[in-house]
Amino acid sequence: MPATFQVGIDLGTSRSTVTTSTGRRFTTATCVGYCKDVIARKRFGRDYLLGEEAVANRLALNVVWPLAEGVVCEEDSAVEATRLVLQYLLEQALPERQPGDQIYAAIGVPAQASLRSKKIIVRITQPLVDKLLIVSEAFAVAYALDRFDECLIVDIGAGTTDLCRMHGAFAEEEDQLTLTEAGNYLDQILQDAILQKYPDVQLSAGIVRAIKEKHGYISDVTRPVIVQLTRQGIPAEYDLADVLQRSCLQLAQPISRAIQTLVGSFDPDFQAALRHNIIIAGGGSRLQGIDRAIEQSLEAYGGGCATCVDDAEFCGSIGALKLCADMPDEYWEQLYTTD
């Protein structure tokens, strides 16, 4: 008898995660590396590598990050790369899948993704699954946490920051905001700030991201952040404490403004409750002190309270999976099929 698998997918700019009803979780870098030449193809024995393997061997590959802007662009290469990543995620997460088994999937998209972007996602995903549900990433986070009422979800990803206010009813478009100020934006301003302070150091996107992920913080307490970088190939140690703090604050400021926008346009009776229930998710929630920075910025508006989720990486895909699991069969019947 064919089995039905439910999967929640968080297709992110930098990393994608999947959580399945069989209890498996899997995450990978959202990229595909195509072999640059015959030598690379012979070395790897394939035309392309996926995820971490592609990142590790990037010198021999043309690496495509299909969701670089937070959504899939219409270029054929991006569409094909997204399809390959999705296929890879499903293969890794459901190795027990047999021919004839069905997959019901919920896939997260940025809160304010355009119709065109959603259409591309549907077009790519439909051949891979049997039923498909498109859900806002921030809403999936709220569902994962069972926070349906008077709270504001801030999902800081690599390409976009999604905000969604929950008020006991399904979040409509006016309840959601998407900002382009997110992880990649922070990488860029961090790189610029480091080069401004130490013009001769050698940086790459990977080095900057590694510094951010290891040391990124937003705090009044200044402690030295000593990082080893190279100058003309010669390694030396550099203190990046002030650079990191200033750069991270530049990310917190637009997010705080967006929070205030959503709070300010909400029912005045519930504005205080919303401000005191801000939940920060996504990779950006790992920035030390971002909750305190947001709280500080809200002091001018009557104060607030922000907390970061425990499982920043899988929270979105867990919420999507929960939605899948709770969706009644008669609802699924009405949704997209491969037929």
Added chain:
Amino acid sequence: MLSSVIIAKGLFLAAAGSWVTSGTLLMLVYRRLNTLNKQQAQQIRQLQQQQKMFREHLEVLRQQAEPLTIREMPVTQQIPAEQGTKNAFLQGLLQSNLKLQRDMQQIA
């Protein structure tokens, strides 16, 4: 001459007495420090024991916490929210997806 001998003996006895006193004091200080050292060593051992117990307890908690994620427990059992609230959300989600479906068909 006799008085000189008596003075010398007195000095000798005083010196010997002070040496014995200071030696006794040193011995007492040494013993006290030794006792304190042993107490501290015992406290450290107790703390290490407690640390080990905490670590074991933490490990047990961590293992117990695993099923709270999606891994082993059926997903439907994890949601304590009221069914009515959830149904309203699922209905809303369905409507938004159906609207997307209609919009896509119109574009096509």
